[in-house]
Amino acid sequence: MNLKDLLYFNHLAHTLSFTATAEHFYVSQPSISMAIKRLENELDTILIDRKRIHKKLSLTETGDILYRYSHQILKSVEQAEEEIHDFKHQIVYFGFLPTIGGYFMSRLLPHLEKFSSSMKFIEEESSDTMLELVKTGKVPIAIIGSDEPTFNDNSLIQIPLKQEDMALWVSKSNPLSTKKKISPTSCKEDVFISLEKGYMHHRIFDDWVRSHHLNSIQTIYTKEIQTALSIASSTNMIAFLSDILVREHSGLVKVELEQPPQIYISLIVNKKIHQSNTFQTEFNQTIIDLTKSFGKPFKVE
Secondary structure: OOHHHHHHHHHHHHHOOHHHHHHHHOOOHHHHHHHHHHHHHHHOOOOEEOOOHHHOOEEOHHHHHHHHHHHHHHHHHHHHHHHHHHHHOOOEEEEEOOOOHHHHHHHHHHHOHHHOOOEEEEEOOOHHHHHHHHHOOOOOEEEEEEOOOOOOOOOEEEEEEEEEEEEEEEEOOOHHHHOOEEOHHHHOOOEEEEEOOOOHHHHHHHHHHHHOOOOOOEEEEEOOHHHHHHHHHHOOOEEEEEHHHHOOOOOEEEEEEOOOOEEEEEEEEEHHHHHHOHHHHHHHHHHHHHHHOOOOOOOOO
């Protein structure tokens, strides 16, 4: 089967227009017609209903079947081409969150000169999204955060990197800025700024609110960490974040919580990919060895 013919068919099946398909690929309409005819001859079936009832093109039942599978076939070919390209050029991938992973880059990069010309960074704002990318093999190795110390997933290698307490961050003018540590109930009348759903910090915040029966507190949600920091530093709103996201923000004061929830930061590696690509495997092992030298801040069962 000619892949270009299948590509033409896939687009035609989507648009149901020979004209639009020909224009998309910068070829003539007869070229598209001949490609469809070759596929029909090869598969011994009719793929396109050419009767044009109501002046509209339609797929036959077998055309429908091929259209469904054409997505998978073309996607697999695309992925194979990418993997072959990466293998030939010894490309390695490393996923991280700019806020969390960036914290470790200054310690990792000086030891990765061998890979400097072939590294590709995959950045995501959400740890949950990055975890899914590693699990599905779209990213082979990444640094992420979690609200649990272990992922309980046999497909992953996990190296603990850092454990932090969640804390409250307030402006210098906020009355809470003079407090060293407070109880959750002492700020139930305040307004919070937190990351929205889809972010690990939102889940930790939500669990913290429920566990201390603070469901009535007012909360504003944002997608951007910098937005949360900016609002907290310029108003009396309280940001609920971990140290690694704030670090040295001159406009904020850290207020510790009694019995604070934890955030766990880990290096995770997809075991299957770890073993499948020689150069990526070498890169992964280098990162693993480096991060192990950081020490284990929490225990993984």
